Structure formats: structure tokens, C-alpha cells
Amino acid sequence: MTWRGVVLGAVGTIVVHHPDRIAAERLVARALNEVRRLDGLFSLYREDSALVALNRRGALEAPPADMVRLLAACARYAELTGGAFDPTVQPLWRLYFEHFSRPGADPAGPPAAALSAALGRVGYGRILVGRDRIALGARGMQVTLNGIAQGYITDRIVELLRDGGIERTMVDLGEARVLGSRPDGRPWQVGLADPDDPGRVRETLGLVDRAVATSGGYGMAFDPAGRFGHILDPRTGASPRLHRSVSVVAPDATTADALSTAFSLMPPPAIDAALARLRGVAAHLVHADGSAGVRTAG
Numbered sequence: 684m685t686w687r688g689v690v691l692g693a694v695g696t697i698v699v700h701h702p703d704r705i706a707a708e709r710l711v712a713r714a715l716n717e718v719r720r721l722d723g724l725f726s727l728y729r730e731d732s733a734l735v736a737l738n739r740r741g742a743l744e745a746p747p748a749d750m751v752r753l754l755a756a757c758a759r760y761a762e763l764t765g766g767a768f769d770p771t772v773q774p775l776w777r778l779y780f781e782h783f784s785r786p787g788a789d790p791a792g793p794p795a796a797a798l799s800a801a802l803g804r805v806g807y808g809r810i811l812v813g814r815d816r817i818a819l820g821a822r823g824m825q826v827t828l829n830g831i832a833q834g835y836i837t838d839r840i841v842e843l844l845r846d847g848g849i850e851r852t853m854v855d856l857g858e859a860r861v862l863g864s865r866p867d868g869r870p871w872q873v874g875l876a877d878p879d880d881p882g883r884v885r886e887t888l889g890l891v892d893r894a895v896a897t898s899g900g901y902g903m904a905f906d907p908a909g910r911f912g913h914i915l916d917p918r919t920g921a922s923p924r925l926h927r928s929v930s931v932v933a934p935d936a937t938t939a940d941a942l943s944t945a946f947s948l949m950p951p952p953a954i955d956a957a958l959a960r961l962r963g964v965a966a967h968l969v970h971a972d973g974s975a976g977v978r979t980a981g
Contacts, residue, residue, distance in 0.1 A: 769917035834940025899928035
């Protein structure tokens with residue numbers, strides 16, 4: 684059976700193959716309930732979410748286990764990418780959003796002093812994560828999980844379906860992960876968007892037991908001229924345009940999601956250095972000049 688609908692603010696798809704349609708429908712219903720539960724933890728836009736509570740208070744007592752696990756994963760990807768992935772980048776995002784929301788905003792971006800102040804509230808190493816308490820180590824720090832949460836939720840849904848007896852599935856909640864192959868033995872087909880025309884498929888990948896996530900500056904810009912994209916470098920506060928899009932294929936969607944975000948901020952040699960520490964990961968890049976290439980682990 685195939686389910687399609689709006690989840691996590693985007694159109695999602697869950698395809699499951701099961702001999703009992705009623706059992707399949709029950710599993711998909713459980714999966715959607717789990718999506719809603721996890722969104723209630725990680726959302727920046729729900730006032731009752733655990734993430735909003737953490738950002739508002741600066742600490743979270745008795746945090747949900749999923750929040751602890753996801754922040755621990757954030758630390759691993761931050762270390763792997765030399766800080767290009769950083770969940771504490773939210774003060775920079777807020778700075779750019781508020782700057783360009785003002786009438787007559789300077790098209791060159793926020794003032795240097797404001798940028799420096801925002802950078803002073805960024806730094807993944809200052810998040811203290813424990814099973815009993817999560818704390819932000821500096822006043823004004825804020826966390827966003829937008830560069831990894833979709834992948835994490837996708838992985839949890841795939842695990843739920845697998846535990847329910849599903850051996851072949853494709854879950855696409857903004858980031859896609861497939862379990863097994865299609866019933867006819869062929870790989871699942873997942874399209875990569877053309878960054879110059881996101882409604883068009885640039886490349887189609889055949890995947891078995893893999894996940895893929897794509898990041899690109901074309902998704903959203905703060906300014907009318909499109910000079911400042913939503914993927915901000917937590918180390919400098921800049922909005923570099925090294926690549927038009929980055930798609931990462933990995934064994935799980937959490938890895939693919941986090942690395943597609945981080946690799947958008949990294950030149951090819953730095954991407955290669957990170958990939959050398961991984962297995963079964965590949966990065967499909969469309970560079971700023973329109974040329975394309977694939978970097979692989981190992």
C-alpha cells in the first residue's frame with residue numbers, strides 16, 4: 684500500500700509491501716502517530732515542543748530519550764565535519780531573518796557587530812547533554828534540529844515498520860530511506876531535484892537499503908536578491924555558495940541529512956576528508972559553476 688500526505692510541513696510518502704492490507708494500514712497509522720510524537724519534540728514552531736522549551740529556558744530537565752540521542756548524534760557529525768554541522772546555528776538564522784525583515788534593510792547583510800555577537804552564541808561544544816538534563820552553556824544560545832531531524836524521524840519510522848514485519852519499504856518524509864529492494868528485485872528509484880528547476884528531476888538513483896538527503900541554497904533565501912541562503916556557516920556566519928546542491932547517500936537517513944547540510948558548507952577536499960572516515964557514503968555535488976561530480980568514501 685502507498686500513503687501520501689502532509690507531514691513535517693511537506694508532502695510525504697510511505698510505501699509498504701505486506702500480504703495483509705489491514706495490517707499494513709495499522710502499521711502506517713502507528714508510523715504517522717510516531718511522526719507526530721517526534722515532531723512534538725523537535726519542532727521549532729510548536730510552542731509546546733521540547734526544543735522550544737530548551738531554547739526558552741536554556742535547560743531541559745528529564746529530557747526525552749529521543750532528544751538526548753539526537754543531540755549526541757549532532758555532536759558526532761559536528762566533530763566529523765570540523766564544525767560545519769552545528770545545531771546551535773539558530774542565533775545566526777534569527778539574525779539574518781530579522782535583519783532582512785526590516786524595511787530598508789542593508790542588502791549587504793547584518794552589521795559586523797551584530798554578526799559577531801550572534802557568533803558568540805554559537806558552538807556545539809557548549810551544549811551539555813545528559814540523560815537527566817540538557818543545558819545550553821551560554822546565555823542566548825538556541826538550538827535548531829532542522830538539518831537532521833527529518834532524517835532521524837525517517838529512520839525511526841523505518842525501524843518501526845521493520846519491527847512490524849515489513850521487509851520492503853520506501854519512506855520519504857523530506858529525506859528518503861528504503862528498506863530492501865522492490866518486490867520485483869529492482870532497486871527503489873529516488874529522484875534528485877535540479878537545483879535550477881527544483882520541480883525537475885536532474886538524476887535518478889537506484890537504492891537498496893540506503894537513504895538519501897539533499898540540501899541546497901535554492902530552497903530559501905533571506906534577501907530578495909538571493910545572496911544569503913538559509914544554510915549558514917556556524918564557524919563564520921557567512922552564507923557561502925560553494926555548491927548549488929548536495930545530495931548524500933548513506934546507510935541511514937540521519938547521516939544523509941546531517942552530512943548534506945554540512946557538505947553544503949565544505950569544499951571538496953574537506954568533504955573527501957570526512958568521507959574517508961566513513962563507509963558506504965557518497966556525496967553527489969552540483970557545484971556553483973553548474974558542474975557535477977560524485978565523491979565517495981574510502
